[in-house]
Amino acid sequence: MKKIQVIVAEDQGMVLGALAALLETEPDIAVCARAANGREALSAVGKLKPDVLVTDIEMPEMTGLTLAGEVKERYPQTRVMILTTFARPGYLRRALDAGAKGYLLKDRPSAELADAVRRVHQGLRVVDPDLAVEAWDSGPDPLTERERQILWRAGEGKSSGEIAEELHLSEGTVRNYLSEAISKLGASNRVEAARLARSKGWL
Amino acid sequence: MKKIQVIVAEDQGMVLGALAALLETEPDIAVCARAANGREALSAVGKLKPDVLVTDIEMPEMTGLTLAGEVKERYPQTRVMILTTFARPGYLRRALDAGAKGYLLKDRPSAELADAVRRVHQGLRVVDPDLAVEAWDSGPDPLTERERQILWRAGEGKSSGEIAEELHLSEGTVRNYLSEAISKLGASNRVEAARLARSKGWL
DNA sequence: CGTCCCCCCTGACATTTGTCATCTCCCTTT
DNA sequence: AAAGGGAGATGACAAATGTCAGGGGGGACG
Secondary structure, three states: OOOEEEEEEOOOHHHHHHHHHHHHOOOOEEEEEEEOOHHHHHHHHHHHOOOEEEEOOOOOOOOHHHHHHHHHHHOOOOEEEEEEOOOOHHHHHHHHHOOOOEEEEOOOOOHHHHHHHHHHHOOOOEEOHHHHHHHHHOOOOOOOHHHHHHHHHHHOOOOHHHHHHHHOOOHHHHHHHHHHHHHHHOOOOHHHHHHHHHHHOOO | OOOEEEEEEOOOHHHHHHHHHHHHOOOOEEEEEEEOOHHHHHHHHHHHOOOEEEEOOOOOOOOHHHHHHHHHHHOOOOEEEEEEOOOOHHHHHHHHHOOOOEEEEOOOOOHHHHHHHHHHHOOOOEEOHHHHHHHHHOOOOOOOHHHHHHHHHHHOOOOHHHHHHHHOOOHHHHHHHHHHHHHHHOOOOHHHHHHHHHHHOOO
16 A cells, blocks of 8 residues: 655744654655755655645745645646645635645644645645635735735835835835725725735735 | 653644644653643643643733743643744743743754753753844843833734724824834834834734 | 726825924822 | 922924826737
């Protein structure tokens, strides 16, 4: 009997080790490699051609979302399952667009992990149902690329002037984009707008 | 030979289960209970009187820091070890003040966990060295209680007027406190001030 | 071809934010 | 009793922010 070969990617060492230990307790699953970031994960997938890649989203070097896209493109025999803290509609959408087969939240009971891996391995989709609903009715990302860039920086505490300089725009233009973003998101100032966009996974 | 009895508290189900699995692989450690929040953890500690409590900080119901204080007070035979994502000087200081014996980051390799548990069990202190240094030279929390309340709300995107109403203050007073906080933190506006304070663990 | 959308700009305006000096009240400490 | 010190307030001013109306110049698409 052949075990399901799994690679786990996760930047927090403690959590990486713990998840691996958890999966190793399953008789039909084997963790054939661990990766601390997206780049490592991609090269490990290239070398070992595992059945399933379980990956976090927010990681240094390469995001789990980018990673999912690369793996889908270059090693389509490996199915990707996202495992993340963030219940953000925008993340889910991007994950599925990038070819991920599963999207599981770290909130869920740990008993679900092995099962999700098995399902994804069988070619089924595994998507958190609550999040899927939320993703459905919160609609698509309303922000343009420029608005995203600017709102991101505003959320970091930068002034309109600083943002303008950084992006080689006039300050008035920056204020216009911010105003537009604020109204699109139904916020009442840049801070609230940035928080809202972040919570949706649009930033 | 008696195993070290450990309770793990962590609000992300997946991580909770994984950490428990990781600890269970050690021959001299037994996980006698799991808790999904601070309240659960406290009552479990009361019932089982474990040797060590490993707990996250940011949890619903009761913070790991509050929990540490309660356990220290009511069940001093149980040693508390904080296990968290956040390398924030203010968190470390509060944890130690609350009587925690260890402060470990989820960034660290998973191999360190069991060892840290053993050391804490022996009565030794385990503190992340880099963080300890940072905590040392970033000094103590410079904010007053009012400043903290106001800065927190400002960071959520509330306007001075809204904050004033919420706290039954005049708007001018709110602006004064914000101005004071901004200057104490060396920031150039409320957003940057809030981010800075958060990153230090003062919010 | 026209239309739409995105990008970028200007100028004007109202509002909010950040800063300072100054004042009252109340509570400690000496 | 006097001297501080914290919490809260006021008023005034400069600077940053948010909003509107308008105007260019593309690229995409029917």
